[in-house]
Amino acid sequence: MSAIDDLASLEARIGHVFADRALIELALTHISALKGEALRVRSYQRLEFLGDHVLGSVVSDMLFTAFPQAEEGELSRRLADLVREEACAEVAEDMMVGPFIRLGVGEAQSGARKRRTILADIAEAVVAAVYLDAGYEAARALVDRFWRARLEAPRRPLRDPKTVLQEWAQARGLPPPAYREVSRTGPDHAPRFVMAVELPGLERAEALGASKQDAQKAAAAAFLAREGVSEGSEA
Known part of the structure; x- marks a missing residue:
């Protein structure tokens, strides 16, 4: 046919x-x-x-x-x-x-x-x-x-974006990504954090999360997405 x-x-x-x-x-x-x-x-x-x-x-x-x-x-x-x-x-x-x-x-x-x-x-x-x-x-x-x-049943496991970003930076001769708290809002029982991730010579990325760790992961994911890097990719 x-x-x-x-x-x-x-x-x-x-x-x-x-x-x-x-x-x-x-x-x-x-x-x-x-x-x-x-x-x-x-x-x-x-x-x-x-x-x-x-x-x-x-x-x-x-x-x-x-x-x-x-x-x-x-x-x-x-x-x-x-x-x-x-x-x-x-x-x-x-x-x-x-x-x-x-x-x-x-x-x-x-x-x-x-x-x-x-x-x-x-x-x-x-x-x-x-x-x-x-x-x-x-x-x-x-x-x-x-x-x-x-x-x-994903074909491949989802990798921690912070790990992927660190490997990506290392493969390019850059230092480890630096994470910085930009702001914290909300009550003590339900805080919201904005974290930034920075690498020399590149625009930083920011993201919001319910914890610093979550916000760091989201910032790393945003950085990778902007650079066109999949979290399933090798560095």
Whole structure:
């Protein structure tokens, strides 16, 4: 099967039968398959935009329920891990969308059906297509079907952002990160701390936490995010 002539098997795989088949066809259409003006609006790109936000909303809700003791920083790191390009591309592979992707001849011959960026975009576009076809609960069911196992059993453990930042700094010949209390607010029984992390020659990062340790971790995570470093990365 090299086209989108029969989508029944894909619908069975994702667990949703479309009332409007045009939506799933659009979600599977790469810009290279189109000719003429206004190409982008007739490819999956608009759906990808919507799907990114629907996916983030659903996964955030799932994480909030699944990890009731988790601080904001941990939830943010888990969310980033679950919606990153690699994870979405793996979901697209699980959905087996490859044979259904509509591509231009050149893209098809270059192996684009297995290209991570395209697969990730299509996974998000499929989420949006289901959302537009049947609403939020249908999109949530789809996300639960393909992301639940990843959420409950992360592929790799989440590392302490302070450790990752220290290793990152050491690998670049920098001294250990310095943490400094910026402010403390709230009553004694429920204080809120703002901590800053600093490294020579780099802009500091600040974050809020219920304890100094939590605020330090959140500041380190903010620093790493700004520098484009994943907490799962090696230094």
